[in-house]
Amino acid sequence: SEPERGLALAEAAIAELGAVDDAERMASMLRHRAGLRQDLLLPGQLDDLHAALGLASAPSLVRAQILARLCWALKREDRFAESEGMALDLRALAEQLGDEEHRVEADMALASLGALRGEDTMAALRGTQEAAERAGFGLLEAWAYLTITNALEGSGRHELAIPAGREGLARARQLGLGRQIAAPIAGNLAESLTSAGRWDEALEILDEVLGLDLSPLGRFGPLVIRAQIAVARGDQETAERMLDELRSLPAG
Numbered sequence: 001s002e003p004e005r006g007l008a009l010a011e012a013a014i015a016e017l018g019a020v021d022d023a024e025r026m027a028s029m030l031r032h033r034a035g036l037r038q039d040l041l042l043p044g045q046l047d048d049l050h051a052a053l054g055l056a057s058a059p060s061l062v063r064a065q066i067l068a069r070l071c072w073a074l075k076r077e078d079r080f081a082e083s084e085g086m087a088l089d090l091r092a093l094a095e096q097l098g099d100e101e102h103r104v105e106a107d108m109a110l111a112s113l114g115a116l117r118g119e120d121t122m123a124a125l126r127g128t129q130e131a132a133e134r135a136g137f138g139l140l141e142a143w144a145y146l147t148i149t150n151a152l153e154g155s156g157r158h159e160l161a162i163p164a165g166r167e168g169l170a171r172a173r174q175l176g177l178g179r180q181i182a183a184p185i186a187g188n189l190a191e192s193l194t195s196a197g198r199w200d201e202a203l204e205i206l207d208e209v210l211g212l213d214l215s216p217l218g219r220f221g222p223l224v225i226r227a228q229i230a231v232a233r234g235d236q237e238t239a240e241r242m243l244d245e246l247r248s249l250p251a252g
Contacts, residue, residue, distance in 0.1 A: 003215045011033070024055065024058075030051050031049065105128075125148045125151060141175070142177050145168025186208065
């Protein structure tokens with residue numbers, strides 16, 4: 001698969017760089033490998049990112065990129081206090097560098113963490129989506145939609161998450177961000193439709209998503225939701241097929 005080939009290339013580059021004294025380049029490669037490990041559901045992502053942060057000690061774009069990835073990775077591991085610390089560091093560094101894109105991303109991460117604490121940060125999240133759109137930060141704008149749908153679904157507001165998901169999905173496709181980010185937004189939309197009992201609509205989206213050549217990380221969520229619908233409908237055969245595929249993914 002693409003991520004597996006990418007990981008092999010990253011491993012080779014890191015081994016080669018080991019002998020060369022270029023700390024920032026090594027930090028970039030470790031950040032890249034962390035992302036591939038995440039896609040493949042392999043361990044070691046946080047180790048790579050912490051090592052990268054130690055190497056990229058100067059205030060630079062590379063350090064900002066590492067802080068951003070570390071912030072989201074820690075959030076996924078439910079290490080919210082550490083994630084918030086990284087987001088605050090990212091915002092301070094972005095302001096120091098005059099880096100508007102990372103400043104918006106830091107605000108998005110902080111609002112996303114606030115939502116997990118039960119705060120209503122929807123206005124702040126919408127604000128980051130609009131700021132990214134105005135500035136032409138396409139990937140960040142699509143990421144904001146993913147964050148908005150996560151926050152709405154996480155707080156049980158399925159009926160608001162559904163239109164936000166449809167809007168985000170259309171925008172991500174318009175921006176040409178298919179597998180990269182349209183697929184996870186579609187996964188969130190399917191989850192909200194399932195929560196709202198709109199199973200047929202959810203299945204339509206899940207079948208489309210699972211037909212794509214996704215990484216193990218990309219397949220994980222949609223497979224779980226597809227299995228849940230099968231169980232709810234008493235479709236044991238499909239449920240077992242989904243569980244078999246989930247078991248075949250790398251552990252992570």
